[in-house]
Amino acid sequence: MTAHTQHQTQEKELSKTDPRVKLIAAKMKKENYKPDALIEILHTAQNSYGHLPMNVLKYISKELHLPPSRVFSTVSFYHFFSLKSKGEHTCLVCTGTACYVKGAQQILNEVERVFNLKPGQVSADNKLGVQVARCIGACGLAPAVIINDEVQAKADSDAIIAKLKSKMETV
């Protein structure tokens, strides 16, 4: 059933008065509807939606006169773009070399054990999403974890689990 509802929401017609749609429209206008600005426009779209719903991609492809396949293939190529919601709260574990050497995997294992979520998965209630990054460039502070855009330096698994639990309870 969940899959069905999700499908329906994704295919819903975009409302032109939605402020998020307006943002994307303004960005496309600013870029003169040039197809080479596709990635920039996708960044704007993802920033306002948190991910890239299918109807938004269709809207962008129509406006830029690009085949939907071209838009979709670009989205699926880059790690940064996500077709699915990332969850209300996000826990992103850096698995760059420095973090790896200093035990990022143990943190991931612990997160998986406690919340039963593997990297790329979102909890059933959409409260928490777990992701991994290749390197966030905070190697001096390894291992690093980003919880809702806030970098947790020299992370240890207990503190991360506690922080995630408290975040999930507050909202």
Place this chain on the structure above:
Amino acid sequence: MNRHDLKTIIYAEKAKEQNNKQKHKLCVCCGAGCISSGSEDVLKKLQEEVKHRGLESEIDIIPTGCMGPCNQGPLIKCLPEYAVYQKVDCSNISRIVQSQLIDKKPIEDLLLFADSRPKPFIDAQEDPYFKKQMKIALRNCGHLNPEKIEDYLVHDGYKAYDKVLFEMSPEDVIAEIKQSRIRGRGGAGFPTGFKWETVYKYVSKQKYVICNGDEGDPGAFMDRSVLEGNPHRVLEGMAIAGYAVGASKGYAYIRGEYPLAIKRFELAIKQAKKLGLLGTNILGSEFSFDVEVRIGAGAFVCGEETALIASIEGKRGTPKPRPPYPAESGLWGKPTLINNVETLAAISPIINNGGEWYSEIGTAKSAGTKVFALAGKINNAGLIEVPMGTTLREIIYDIGGGIQGGGEFKAAQTGGPSGGCIPAAHLDVKMDYESLTSLGSIMGSGGLIVMDQSSDMVDVARYFMEFCMDESCGKCVPCRVGTKMMHDLLQKICDNKATALDLERLQELAVYVKEASLCGLGGSAPNPLLSTLRHFREEYENRIIHPEVKSKTDLQPTT
């Protein structure tokens, strides 16, 4: 604005600076590392404290870029004494202000490296950590406010740009760069001067300059720190490059993972435009140049130049066969110059001090300095810049402060997933392009991960292969399939399920992938495997079961 107006502004700013010379300066590191450790709160608290004590007229508080020792952050540097305080938190700010600025007595137990040195240096410049370094690309990174163009102007900012525009021809600029012998800092080490000359020689109405800030190597954060700490320096380098090769448009391609770098670079462009340093007829000269930021979307392969160009054009970032090189046919088919952030950051000092000055630093074949990102099992993780030819031992023990927890050094990994490992036996290797290549590693962009005895080298090779497998764009078969097969074989060895035949096949595959791949990603993907095999072969062999099985004929089904 013309040249005269700019000089007036600089003159006024310098006069202001002169008047402020008596003032104490408190530089608070606001690099990405220190911000993650809470330096923004420290900055706010410090401003409150100074205001509360009514010292605003005597003390300047400057939020700066990265100072280097990231894992000791947040850092505060007091000038002119050059006392650096580490791990500052809001509770000891009042103490620092009172003691350092009013009583003029540094607090020794809070000084940089107070916990690791028998006695910390009151003047941090005396500390071997700083003494062994030589900052050219990172110069002023921890001194000036990256969000203020005036700060940059006071520190001779855009001086080289002005000199180039009014006193030098494009040929002169290229000659100067060639004389400096600087080589591309992105990893491959191609001579920058020759690259510039090639682009210059192609006749075209439209040419482009691209700044490659898609720092994808895990374990590298040099470009990030330069872009965050001194964005104007990179912008100036791009504009000088534009003038030299005859380009009128520049793109800075910055990783989407670096929001602060993007923000500061965009701000720098805005400020430079306002002062007429970008735009048409810059400072009254014939030269016009404009820069735009393009945000990367998280694909390691986009560090490869042809893939990066495809990404700027809004496409999937897949590489193209070369030739034609971007210098001939790059962005939208036009001649394009692509340089790394660090290379561009070194341009203005070369113009200001002359190519000869730069060429005398470093070794015979690798001139200048190199920024390294020290990370892993090392005490002083962070960002350093040393002359080429500094030995690995000096970097790890004198600057890096040795191995964390008193462990034993096992290997240093350079060049990320395209590089290799340097074992303890080669600790005295000189860090330059040739020496590292001869050991089977590469200089790479400058990530330097230190490993101790607890690191399993086979697993390290597997880790990097997994990375390459995941990041392979899928365009060519050797890379797409080869990295997957090599990864599976490495996984088999890690699981203690492999035979000697697997190891043999692994080496065979490594050669195929290396030789047959379309771009550098596949071409260098086997490097971590080959170098760990070369230096730590016994770790592989110890895990092999049935070492007697050497060929396919030995592998008869047992049933």
